[in-house]
Amino acid sequence: TSGKILIKGGTVVNAHHKEVADVYIQDGVIASVRPNIIVSDDVTILDATGKYVMPGGIDPHTHLAMEFMGTETIDDFFSGQAAALAGGTTMHIDFVIPVNGNLSAGFDLYMNKAKNSVMDYGFHMAVTKWDETVSEDMQIMVNEKGINSFKFFMAYKGSFMINDELLLQALERCKKLGALPMVHAENGDAVAEGQRKMIELGITGPKGHPLSRPPLLEGEATARAIRLARFVNTPLYVVHVMSIDATEEIAKAKMSGQKVIGEPVVSGLVLNDSWLWNPEFATAAQYVMSPPIRKSGHDKSLQAALSSGILQLVGTDHCTFTKTQKALGIDDFRKIPNGVNGIEERMHLVWDLLVESGRISVMDYVRITSTECARIFNIYPRKGAIMEGSDADLIILNPNASFKISAASHHSRCDTNVYEGMTGMGKVEVTISGGRIVWDGELKVKPGSGKYIKMPPFGYLFEGIEKADLALLSSLHSPSRIGRSAA
Numbered sequence: 001t002s003g004k005i006l007i008k009g010g011t012v013v014n015a016h017h018k019e020v021a022d023v024y025i026q027d028g029v030i031a032s033v034r035p036n037i038i039v040s041d042d043v044t045i046l047d048a049t050g051k052y053v054m055p056g057g058i059d060p061h062t063h064l065a066m067e068f069m070g071t072e073t074i075d076d077f078f079s080g081q082a083a084a085l086a087g088g089t090t091m092h093i094d095f096v097i098p099v100n101g102n103l104s105a106g107f108d109l110y111m112n113k114a115k116n117s118v119m120d121y122g123f124h125m126a127v128t129k130w131d132e133t134v135s136e137d138m139q140i141m142v143n144e145k146g147i148n149s150f151k152f153f154m155a156y157k158g159s160f161m162i163n164d165e166l167l168l169q170a171l172e173r174c175k176k177l178g179a180l181p182m183v184h185a186e187n188g189d190a191v192a193e194g195q196r197k198m199i200e201l202g203i204t205g206p207k208g209h210p211l212s213r214p215p216l217l218e219g220e221a222t223a224r225a226i227r228l229a230r231f232v233n234t235p236l237y238v239v240h241v242m243s244i245d246a247t248e249e250i251a252k253a254k255m256s257g258q259k260v261i262g263e264p265v266v267s268g269l270v271l272n273d274s275w276l277w278n279p280e281f282a283t284a285a286q287y288v289m290s291p292p293i294r295k296s297g298h299d300k301s302l303q304a305a306l307s308s309g310i311l312q313l314v315g316t317d318h319c320t321f322t323k324t325q326k327a328l329g330i331d332d333f334r335k336i337p338n339g340v341n342g343i344e345e346r347m348h349l350v351w352d353l354l355v356e357s358g359r360i361s362v363m364d365y366v367r368i369t370s371t372e373c374a375r376i377f378n379i380y381p382r383k384g385a386i387m388e389g390s391d392a393d394l395i396i397l398n399p400n401a402s403f404k405i406s407a408a409s410h411h412s413r414c415d416t417n418v419y420e421g422m423t424g425m426g427k428v429e430v431t432i433s434g435g436r437i438v439w440d441g442e443l444k445v446k447p448g449s450g451k452y453i454k455m456p457p458f459g460y461l462f463e464g465i466e467k468a469d470l471a472l473l474s475s476l477h478s479p480s481r482i483g484r485s486a487a
């Protein structure tokens with residue numbers, strides 16, 4: 001084939017605009033978007049009449065080939081990305097885990113893990129301990145390695161967790177570098193105490209997981225992180241928002257003019273905690289992730305917050321472990337490797353949940369699954385758009401076809417699927433990655449074809465920050481909540 005593709009007659013959707021048009025792809029980029037494009041015979045033609053042509057999904061939150069809790073995720077960059085492509089996601093941002101706290105060694109390790117990539121990827125850096133070396137290394141990551149976001153853990157006491165003193169320093173450092181700080185917001189001290197109580201009560205099974213870390217501990221840490229970010233005057237990104245408690249803190253902060261981004265994940269939007277109470281260990285353990293999947297009601301609130309713009313984009317936290325791996329915690333829920341799947345299911349589940357049900361527009365779907373992520377991490381409009389010059393990462397979705405999810409047919413290596421049996425409307429029929437058709441009902445992936453996407457510092461979130469700095473300390477004394485930043 002010539003590598004030239006014409007997608008004819010579909011509704012081309014961007015976050016800002018949609019229209020019926022043809023899309024012409026050449027050399028891995030979008031060459032033209034307009035009605036009635038005429039091409040020569042050597043061009044592959046795809047008819048998208050009655051279908052939507054949209055930017056491929058960008059998953060802002062995945063863990064592939066991650067060593068965690070005494071084991072390693074069953075999906076590596078090959079199987080995880082293949083699954084992603086089959087589900088209409090064409091880029092993901094994974095979290096580099098440093099090697100013994102060393103960022104540069106972690107970066108090198110992850111570049112190696114990702115060398116057989118079948119789609120484009122970027123990295124966030126998890127910061128798992130804090131000292132001068134780490135602080136210096138952060139600058140190398142930002143200026144040389146293409147990383148513009150760092151994740152800090154307010155939970156996982158005894159391993160990844162950092163305290164408030166260190167978190168403050170980390171926030172200052174991110175601001176100085178023009179990097180976006182991300183937080184895993186749960187009160188790790190209280191979680192450890194909750195876990196101790198459960199064990200004392202003889203509760204060692206999976207239900208001890210949600211019982212030991214209720215939503216209020218997520219709300220508390222979210223509020224604390226938001227206030228510290230305000231004190232430092234830096235934007236903040238809260239990963240895996242799972243509860244009403246955390247959502248309300250984000251909403252309040254936004255009302256006061258603070259730049260806080262909340263990322264719900266598919267498991268929190270679609271599932272509730274009912275499986276976690278299942279007496280069968282293997283069944284319940286599948287659903288163990290942190291923060292925990294909450295009681296029914298939190299899911300609806302997260303959906304509402306995402307539909308209304310309080311939460312801005314949707315990730316997965318794809319982090320898969322097999323039944324055998326989950327069984328590491330058979331005698332003690334604290335040892336169940338935390339994580340659930342979602343990289344392949346996200347685009348379908350969000351479409352069915354929010355677009356098919358009439359709650360958001362097709363354009364807003366593109367925004368929350370792709371464009372917003374590209375904008376936040378400063379790679380728009382190369383990614384997240386169907387425009388002349390954008391990378392040719394796109395999907396054709398048929399709104400009148402249905403999907404069905406099962407571990408028997410998914411492309412992840414995991415032997416379970418937390419969305420087992422779910423069905424809905426809207427099917428990704430074609431995925432194009434880097435200008436190649438990689439999914440049309442069958443995977444046609446090419447190891448090594450995926451590129452590392454460097455993410456430059458100083459995204460739009462940072463605009464105006466320096467100017468606002470001087471005014472900040474006095475404005476913090478203002479009594480009003482709404483409009484506080486203008487006082």
Ligand code: URP
Binds near residue numbers: 240288290291339340
């Ligand atoms: O349970 C989870 N979320 N596992 C992945 C690690 C993390 O905290 O994101």
Ligand code: ZN
Binds near residue numbers: 017019
């Ligand atoms: Zn137009």
Ligand code: ZN
Binds near residue numbers: 184
């Ligand atoms: Zn986390």
Ligand code: ZN
Binds near residue numbers: 061062063317319
């Ligand atoms: Zn995660």
